[in-house]
Amino acid sequence: MSDILSDPTFTEIRPRLVRLAYRMLGSVADAEDVVQDAYLRWLVTDRDAVRQPAALLRTIVTRLCLNELKSARRRRETYIGPWLPEPIVEADEMESIDDMTLPLMMVLERLSPLERAAFLLHDVFGIGFDDIADALNRDTAACRKLASRARDHIQSARPRFPVTKEHGLEIAAAFFMASRNGDLDSLRSLLRADVMACTDGGGKVPASLHPLIGIAQVMARHAALARAFIESPSSLVRYVVIDGLPGFVSIEGGGIVQTTALQIEEEKIVGIFITRNPDKLRHIGSV
Template identity: 70%
Template sequence: MTETPSDPIFAELRPHLVRLAYRMLGSVADAEDIVQNAWMRWLGTDPASVREPAAFLRTIVTRLCLNELKSARRRRESYVGSWLPEPIFDPEDGDAVDDITLPLMLALERLSPLERAAFLLHDVFGMDFDDVSSTIGREAAACRKLASRARAHVAEARPRFAVGKEQGLKLATAFFTASRAGDMASLRALLSEDVIVYADGGGKVPTSLRPHIGLAAVMLLHEQLARVFCAQPSQLIHYAVIDGLPGFVTVEGGDVVQTTALHIEQEKVVAIYCTRNPDKLQHIIGAMPR
């Protein structure tokens, strides 16, 4: 069951609730399930008795996410290889509702569930600490401390040299062209000395189980991949901004959908995030032309 046009309150708030749940969980599917659960609870509520529907539904979603994080953390402890959040595309008009990028999402994984909630609600979604307090069930002073600790943990993950969307996608185009053509000289010129490659296959498709760290290791990886691309060329679906980073969507080896997101600083690629786990790409695969 999904909300209908006859319920304009929930329909209007739904995109915000999904984004909140996704930022809490790093999973599109889990976020959708959480919001669906919130919808069912909303059906059992008299809207006229709710003074602030947005705050009411945000509280439901946040508390459901806090419960879900307990089991999600257990699942990630046994995850095969590198874990990356499910990729989402930024709005086409570029007017994203927050500045959370993929590296920051990974930094959030190191926080406690309450730290994550306090940081997101206050620093990202702009709630004051009294509202955060009522949402997560902690005193306002405790929420300030939670957000402060979280802020310190994620500070390093925020981009120090933000790249514009147009320039970012230009560099993503150059990276795709060089890597798929086996142009190692051009590729090397795009990479920083301490570049890292993360690949998430979840044990479902072939991929490296550990990150490749440093320019030499990453160049060796792409020299090997160039032979694969020569035998089975990548099919480029489109370029996109993926979780705040420039990148692209491809089909590799004839049937493996992959998103590649590039963390760029000072015109150099400092990290490459490849998501190949089909369980994390169903929302993308379902939208692709047949």
Template identity: 65%
Template sequence: MPAPTQPSSPQANAAASFDPLRPKLIRIAYRMLGSVADAEDVVQEAFIRWFAADRGAVHEPEAFLRRVVTRLCLDQLKSARHRRETYVGPWLPEPVVEPAEEEVDEDVTLPLMLALERLTPLERAAFLLHDVFGLGFDEIAETIGREAAACRQLASRARTHVRGARPRSEVPRQRGLEIAAAFFAASRSGDMDGLRRLLAADVVVQADGGGKKPAVGRPIEGVDAVMAFHGSLAQAFAETMSRMVRYATINGLPGFITLEGDTLQTTALEIEDGRIKAVYVMRNPDKLRHLPEAVH
């Protein structure tokens, strides 16, 4: 006679319905917050609320959990605004390093994530839920507590702000990584002529050290200023010997992960018309903790 089946615990039942939705919920939270750690914390809080909810009365768990996550993110963004204002140096979102075999996710590219930072929290929520995740304005209205017509206006205003952040032309992955390799070689070897050939005239460098690691205090704009900056780094690179960890797609952009002395760093390159238009460098160790242990 077969042994009687043991009843599942309430926590196991909650997890069974929640876990398949967790990746999608983290995608929403990361795009709202620009932080992997904060996104994971928000989604874990959503699970706690799901566990405590009357789940039998919830007809659409995914819609319910989207609302919970979005509202938690809106609460976070209110306090994050003050943290951004007191942040030391340029602020960049935490880098998401994508596996080589996956398609590039244009919704997490650094230019778009930075454009989202310029939106109000409600504009950001309406735009992401509608334009990125394809939700209707009635559901968005219920989620953020505004009329559907107001949500439509929020998304429209946001769309106007972020339109310029979309790439004008796609760079094939392999070509992008080839340019990243050429940039790494030229910048670390002091090949200034080779470096200049890679850069657009209006190139911009942004580096986020968060006050924890040395980084430029403001964006460096224009090819001459960027060349002078890399010229000043040539001696430092020669002394510390940058160690390549691996080339990677970082927030949808070609780039690489390196060790600069004892400092882990990601570098992502925005490429347009075959030239590097922007260089995004992350040095803040608090924003690199989520990377796999193998790269540390």
């Protein structure tokens, strides 16, 4: 890593490359590995002959990500329980400056790798289609179609009535207090009827193996958790923004660290995304 710090060109571009790789792969560790691999390739490039270093490095990272997605998707076929992207909290290195939220990243998982790349490069990172065509080794018209198809899939996942950061964190605080104190009436008042809760434990820690759909299932689960919290209390670490959504980091029974992100529409919680898999929380840092 010291070599990277000695190359000012790569140092300047690196955060954007890591964000691109993370948006492509949904994994911080894999994103870091891809960018490190891109740097090694950059080292053996005739850099004096490169007129647009950022474009070349984007191309390298994009192609490495496309290769990585093939094996990543095979791994996810055998993943235990729901899979969620690794949570990025606002204070982390990859603090988001785009409008990609966790639900949008989950929709990206259903796109083809090329659709995903074309959409991210154009709609999120503002790259022109001629440059995208070079990166994907496709013609410009084909890249436009890839991005258009992706946009059609993603449109329904964009928040129609986004809340402000401050108000979102207020709702997150109310959710934490009601769910941990067993105030089920207050908790129910925060949830929309079609709320969905998804927990990623990866088979490493206790977690629901299937998403909970609807307020009845979600409330039944929290009623059971309320009883468990009496014996093993949950403690709040901090309220944060997680992949564009308000939420919090907490320590649960057995010392399990978890992140909870809340999708909110029209003042109600419509999505609860909980990550408990310890392999996905290493980058969160000391709690």
